[in-house]
Amino acid sequence: MRGLEGKVIVVAAGGTGASDGTSHGASIGGATARRLAAEGAKVVVGDLSEPAAVRTVELIEAEGGKAVAHQFDAASDADIKGLVDRAVTEFGGVDGIHYNAMDMSGCDPAGTEAPLAPPVGRTCTPGCTSTTLPTCTPPSAFLPG
Numbered sequence: 001m002r003g004l005e006g007k008v009i010v011v012a013a014g015g016t017g018a019s020d021g022t023s024h025g026a027s028i029g030g031a032t033a034r035r036l037a038a039e040g041a042k043v044v045v046g047d048l049s050e051p052a053a054v055r056t057v058e059l060i061e062a063e064g065g066k067a068v069a070h071q072f073d074a075a076s077d078a079d080i081k082g083l084v085d086r087a088v089t090e091f092g093g094v095d096g097i098h099y100n101a102m103d104m105s106g107c108d109p110a111g112t113e114a115p116l117a118p119p120v121g122r123t124c125t126p127g128c129t130s131t132t133l134p135t136c137t138p139p140s141a142f143l144p145g
Contacts, residue, residue, distance in 0.1 A: 003039050004036060006042070007041045008096075009095060010043075010046065010083060010098070011045055011097075012029070012100055012101040013029040013099075015049050015053045016030045016056050030055075030059075033056050033067065034063065037067055038063060044090065044091070045069050046071075047072070049071070050069065068086065084097075
């Protein structure tokens with residue numbers, strides 16, 4: 001079954017799950033990207049780790065699919081826009097988005113209310129806890145147009 005033939009899908013955080021790209025597509029995003037490609041979609045694999053995104057693309061291509069890798073940071077509106085722009089440049093548009101990424105800097109999903117140090121190069125966004133996490137949405141810059 002190839003129900004997505006010719007569609008263009010962006011998978012944010014679609015890397016293999018290992019920052020050095022050594023994993024075998026065992027992440028949720030990597031497995032999703034591979035399944036979408038198996039269904040005939042052209043996939044833009046975005047990930048904070050470029051090697052992880054590249055590895056997912058290699059796996060997709062080895063399985064006969066079409067994909068490109070794009071390094072992006074979910075904490076950067078410009079990077080997110082760049083991810084969508086890459087789909088438009090490479091494949092002519094975007095038919096769907098699987099947003100598997102989230103800027104977790106400053107978030108406390110466990111609900112401990114303990115302050116978390118932001119990842120290197122990111123700005124901490126205080127106030128995101130287990131009770132507010134469902135309202136923490138991707139930046140609007142991710143949406144085309």
